[in-house]
Amino acid sequence: MVLQTPTSAKRQEPLVTWEKLPDDFILPDDPVENILQPPLAAALTDALDAANRLNSQLLIASNFGLVATVDQKIVVKAPDWLYVPQVFPVAEGVIRRSYTPNREGSPVSVVMEFLSETETGEYSVRPTFPYGKFYFYEPILHVPTYVIFNPLAPILEVHRLQNNRYILQQPTAEERYWIPELELFLGIWYGTRLGLTSNWLRWWDESGNLLLWSSEQAEQERQRAEQERQRADAVINNLEQERQRNQALMAKLQELGIDPNTLS
Incomplete structure (x- = not known):
């Protein structure tokens, strides 16, 4: 044409x-x-x-x-x-x-x-x-x-x-x-x-x-929510690792005959 x-x-x-x-x-x-x-x-x-x-x-x-x-x-x-x-x-x-x-x-x-x-x-x-x-x-x-x-x-x-x-x-x-x-x-x-x-x-x-289109906004929100979830999971994992380290330290002190409660 x-x-x-x-x-x-x-x-x-x-x-x-x-x-x-x-x-x-x-x-x-x-x-x-x-x-x-x-x-x-x-x-x-x-x-x-x-x-x-x-x-x-x-x-x-x-x-x-x-x-x-x-x-x-x-x-x-x-x-x-x-x-x-x-x-x-x-x-x-x-x-x-x-x-x-x-x-x-x-x-x-x-x-x-x-x-x-x-x-x-x-x-x-x-x-x-x-x-x-x-x-x-x-x-x-x-x-x-x-x-x-x-x-x-x-x-x-x-x-x-x-x-x-x-x-x-x-x-x-x-x-x-x-x-x-x-x-x-x-x-x-x-x-x-x-x-x-x-x-x-x-x-x-x-x-x-x-x-952005509404579908792109929704995907962006989904990704943001996923990132927030991953960050929350990372914080929980860090806290759990810290708890396990503290438990291991207390067990080691008790094994050495030291009462952890007497430590200041």
Whole structure:
């Protein structure tokens, strides 16, 4: 597949409104395109949760519909991972089916797509219905950070919105990208999670510390507990050895006719 990046040609801005999604609107229910997409998205969210960076006011979801009405047509795109810093709560018992920015909360701050080969895919700037994803996130939703990741290559691209156009960002010396909306670095890490060995997207904090997955935290706690147990066993063994030495000394003194109780 030849990937074509968007051109800087002048485009007619679409008319975007934020209408309530009709209750009978049938949301797309397309299957994910490959086996890596769900675990990649889940791993990103899991690390944030394990680091206590999630709360009830924000929205993080994967393969979840973002809705806009463009030139009077309802458009829905479901990125592989998305982050919205603040959403309005839904009524008790209501399940959020989709998200319409500005109507249901703040604009979308970050979207991520894991590379596929669809006509209106990650690099598509198709400016007509049903619109390419690049076009949908740039002039329609104005998402500040758009991440495209190909885990097989591996290639990671971070596009930042500047003057209403996406600009490809350059990584740090550590091959990471600063994501200001989350105040974290994003980069590629190769390893195994839940039995799957692949290239993963991982978070690092401002000091360069890797945000651990919950499974890594659990393993770290297990190792810490094991080390504490070993230290406790070592103390008990030392005390037992000291007790045995004292017993042997007392026996030797008694053998020599010396009463240990008379020794000061």
